[in-house]
Amino acid sequence: MSQKGGVMNNLQSLVQKAHQSGDYNQLLETIPYAQTLGVRCERFGNEVVFVLPKRDQNLGNPILPAIHGGVIGGFMEIAAAFHLAIFLEIDDLPRIVDFSLDYLRAGFHQETYAECRLTRQGNRVANVSVSAWQKKKQEPIALARAHFLLPIKER
Amino acid sequence: MPQYEVWTNDSLRLGYVERFIGSLKQCQELGISPVCASTQGLELELPYHQKIVGNLDTGVIHGGAITTLMDTASGASVLCCLPELELCPTLDLRVDYMRPAEPGKSVYARATCYRVTNTIIFTRCEAFQRDPDISVAQCVATFMRIGRQASPDWFWKQIEGADDESKRGRDE
Numbered sequence: 001m002s003q004k005g006g007v008m009n010n011l012q013s014l015v016q017k018a019h020q021s022g023d024y025n026q027l028l029e030t031i032p033y034a035q036t037l038g039v040r041c042e043r044f045g046n047e048v049v050f051v052l053p054k055r056d057q058n059l060g061n062p063i064l065p066a067i068h069g070g071v072i073g074g075f076m077e078i079a080a081a082f083h084l085a086i087f088l089e090i091d092d093l094p095r096i097v098d099f100s101l102d103y104l105r106a107g108f109h110q111e112t113y114a115e116c117r118l119t120r121q122g123n124r125v126a127n128v129s130v131s132a133w134q135k136k137k138q139e140p141i142a143l144a145r146a147h148f149l150l151p152i153k154e155r
Numbered sequence: 156m157p158q159y160e161v162w163t164n165d166s167l168r169l170g171y172v173e174r175f176i177g178s179l180k181q182c183q184e185l186g187i188s189p190v191c192a193s194t195q196g197l198e199l200e201l202p203y204h205q206k207i208v209g210n211l212d213t214g215v216i217h218g219g220a221i222t223t224l225m226d227t228a229s230g231a232s233v234l235c236c237l238p239e240l241e242l243c244p245t246l247d248l249r250v251d252y253m254r255p256a257e258p259g260k261s262v263y264a265r266a267t268c269y270r271v272t273n274t275i276i277f278t279r280c281e282a283f284q285r286d287p288d289i290s291v292a293q294c295v296a297t298f299m300r301i302g303r304q305a306s307p308d309w310f311w312k313q314i315e316g317a318d319d320e321s322k323r324g325r326d327e
Contacts, residue, residue: 031209
C-alpha cells in the first residue's frame, strides 16, 4: 500500500498527522464510508472506544427496528483498522484479509460502541478481536475477529 | 467454487426480494438492489458510489460496504430457498476479502442456501465485479429459523406485495 520512493500519499500524511495531534476523528472524517455510518472515536488515556451514532439510515430490520447487521460489521471493521493504526503507530491504514462475526443480540436503534484488542501481531499480519455493545459492555451485541495485512514499515 | 451458472429469474421471488430489500433503510442508503432471484438463491448489485469509498487515494470501496452487501444477499436468499416466507436472524458471518474491488464498477453478490435444516440455514455468497469467475470476496453465514409467526402480519403483507394490483387480481 505504501508508495515507493518515500513519497507519501494523502492517507499516509493524514495518518501521521493524527498520530501527532492524537485526534483520530479528523482521520475518520476523511474516510467517506466511515462518514456514511457516522463512526467517531473517543480516547480515554490508553483506551479507545469507537461510537456508532443512532441513525435512521443505518437500520435494517424494520420490525424491531434494528441496525443492519452489515452496518454493525462495517463499524467493527473500521474500529479494528483504526485500533491497529493508533496502537501500532503505523503510517497507513492496514488492509483487511478476513473478518468473522458472531451476532449475539439484536442491535437496537441506539448508539452502539466498540472496543478492540490486539490478539497477536506478527511482522506482516495482525489478529484483532472486536466487541460491540449498546447498554451494557458485559452484554455485547456482536463479537468479531479479523486479520489485517500490516503496511511495510519504512526504515 | 462452482462455475457461474445463469439462473432463470423467478418473478414471484424477485418481487419478495425487491420489497424485502426496499424495507431495509441501509440498503436504500447504499443503493443495493436485486438483479435476479430464483429457487436456488439470489443476486444483488451494489453500485459504485463516493459514499462507500474507504480510501480516497485509490477510490477503493470499504470492506464494510461489501459486508453489508453480502449479509443482505445471504439473509435474503432464505426468502428464495424456503417453501414459506420466513425471516431468519444472522447467527454468524465470515468474509474473506480476496482482492480490492475495482473503483467505478458495481459489485455483485450471489448467495445460495446450501443446507437447510429445521433450525439452521447455511448460506454461501460470492462477490464479484464484471467477471463472475474473479471473486472480490466470499462469505459463509448461518441463520436461525424462528418461524414465520415470529414476524408480524403487516410485514409479510408488505413483502408479499398484498397491496399490488397484480396480487389483488390473482386473489379474486
